[in-house]
Each structure stands twice: as structure tokens, then as C-alpha cells.
Amino acid sequence: SAVISQKPSRDICQRGTSLTIQCQVDSQVTMMFWYRQQPGQSLTLIATANQGSEATYESGFVIDKFPISRPNLTFSTLTVSNMSPEDSSIYLCSVELNPNTDTQYFGPGTRLTVL
Amino acid sequence: LAKTTQPISMDSYEGQEVNITCSHNNIATNDYITWYQQFPSQGPRFIIQGYKTKVTNEVASLFIPADRKSSTLSLPRVSLSDTAVYYCLVAGFNKFYFGSGTKLNVKP
Numbered sequence: 001s002a003v004i005s006q007k008p009s010r011d012i013c014q015r016g017t018s019l020t021i022q023c024q025v026d027s028q029v030t031m032m033f034w035y036r037q038q039p040g041q042s043l044t045l046i047a048t049a050n051q052g053s054e055a056t057y058e059s060g061f062v063i064d065k066f067p068i069s070r071p072n073l074t075f076s077t078l079t080v081s082n083m084s085p086e087d088s089s090i091y092l093c094s095v096e097l098n099p100n101t102d103t104q105y106f107g108p109g110t111r112l113t114v115l
Numbered sequence: 116l117a118k119t120t121q122p123i124s125m126d127s128y129e130g131q132e133v134n135i136t137c138s139h140n141n142i143a144t145n146d147y148i149t150w151y152q153q154f155p156s157q158g159p160r161f162i163i164q165g166y167k168t169k170v171t172n173e174v175a176s177l178f179i180p181a182d183r184k185s186s187t188l189s190l191p192r193v194s195l196s197d198t199a200v201y202y203c204l205v206a207g208f209n210k211f212y213f214g215s216g217t218k219l220n221v222k223p
Contacts (some may be wrong), residue, residue: 002159043159043213064216081122092158100207101147101166102206 002095004107012113013083020079021110023093031096033104034066034085036069038089049076080103083114117203119203125218135191135217137203140184146207148186153216162201163188172222193221205220 003026005072013019023032034046047055047068055068069077080087090111120138127133139148147166151159164171165177167184176189190197200216 004158042215045213046213090156094158101150101164102211103147103149103164104206104211105161106206108150109156109158111156 001098002029002092002105003011004105005096006091006093006107008110010113012115014082016115017083018079018081019083020077020113021091021093023076023078023107024049024076025074025095029095029097030059030073030099032070032076033075033096033107034068034078035092035094036073036089037092037109043092052090058097071076083112086115088112088114118212119155120203121203121214121217123215124218124220125183125187127193128222129194130192133189133197133219133221134203134209135190135194135219136185136201137214138185139203139205142183143207148177148183149204149206150175150177150188151198151202151204152184153202159202172213189201190219193219195221195223197221 003023007022032049035041035043045058046061047057049068049070051070051073056067067079090109092109094106096104145167149164150162152162153159163175163177165179167179170177178187198221200218202213
């Protein structure tokens with residue numbers, strides 16, 4: 001497994017502002033992922049972040065709204081831009097340790113509330 | 116992309132064995148099946164993963180029939196602390212689908 005941390009663990013933000021969430025893993029990984037989990041719902045993949053290349057976004061998510069950085073093999077950031085109350089969710093990062101089996105391990109999540 | 120279907124909720128009592136089944140009719144040849152446990156305000160925790168037949172680890176067993184169109188997570192002798200949401204994930208070639216999850220409620 002891997003030790004994955006996220007910062008901040010939670011935040012309350014005003015609409016129209018932006019928040020950057022950090023994800024740090026204790027080992028080098030090629031694939032990192034960002035998910036959104038709305039209250040009481042399942043997880044929805046936002047994007048896949050490979051080091052050294054542009055993030056790949058899933059349908060319904062765009063780079064202008066959720067810009068992602070992946071500067072090295074142990075770190076990634078997700079920014080939630082121009083926030084509205086609909087962006088209130090838990091945001092989770094995960095890492096893939098075994099590309100042959102697509103095994104993912106998740107961070108603790110960032111709980112975002114937008115007022 | 117393989118869509119998964121799970122029961123929304125299940126009830127059990129302490130000490131019982133719990134079996135949660137996930138349907139994934141469109142599973143592809145390269146897809147693996149992974150189960151996660153999630154407590155409130157925490158990220159999903161890896162439980163077990165398999166490709167076919169039976170896999171067992173220290174916390175659970177995973178049964179996958181030959182056609183791989185379903186899988187069953189078996190939790191032996193559950194305790195109150197096993198109350199959580201359990202997700203079945205089918206993944207391959209970096210394509211993932213998390214189903215709705217099964218909320219397991221373990222009663223004393």
C-alpha cells in the first residue's frame with residue numbers, strides 16, 4: 001500500500017473563489033487520480049494525472065474549472081476554480097501502485113463547503 | 116466501460132457472515148475487480164482484489180464465477196466496526212466505474 005495525505009482536510013470557502021488541494025504520496029507513482037464524492041453519493045472520477053503530461057478529464061469536467069498539476073512522481077494538486085455551492089463535495093486523490101491490475105489507494109479526502 | 120450494480124443496503128448482526136454481490140455484466144477481459152470499504156469522512160480503503168475464482172486475505176474473501184459477470188465479497192463474522200459502505204470497482208486500462216455502493220449496517 002501507500003501513505004497518501006491531502007491538504008487541507010476541510011475548508012469553507014466563499015463562492016467565486018478558488019481552492020487548491022494538495023495530494024502527497026510516500027512513494028513514486030506514475031498514475032494519480034482525482035475524484036469527487038458528493039454527499040451521500042458514490043465516487044466520480046474527475047481526471048487522471050500522469051507526471052509530465054496534461055491531465056485527462058472525464059466527461060463533464062473541464063480544465064478551466066478543475067486545473068490539475070503533476071510536477072513530480074509524488075505530488076499533485078487539484079484546483080476548484082470560481083466555486084459555487086454546487087462544488088461542495090469531498091475531493092479525493094488516489095494513486096495506482098500496480099498498473100497491471102489498476103489497483104488504487106485513496107487519500108483521506110478534502111471536505112469542501114462553498115457558501 | 117463496465118457498469119456495476121450492488122444492493123443499496125444490507126443489515127446483519129454481529130458474528131454473522133455477510134455476502135455482498137456486485138453485478139458487472141459488461142466486464143472486459145483485462146478488467147480486475149476490486150472492493151473498497153468507506154467509513155464516513157474517510158477515503159475508501161482497499162479490501163481485496165481479484166480476477167477470477169477465489170481470493171482470500173486476512174479480512175475477506177472474493178468469489179468470482181467463471182463468466183466474471185458478478186463477484187461476491189464475503190466478510191466472515193462481522194462486528195459493529197464493519198458498518199460502512201462497500202464499493203465494487205471494475206477497472207481496466209485506467210477506466211474505472213464506482214457503483215453506488217452497499218451500505219452495510221451491523222447490529223448488536
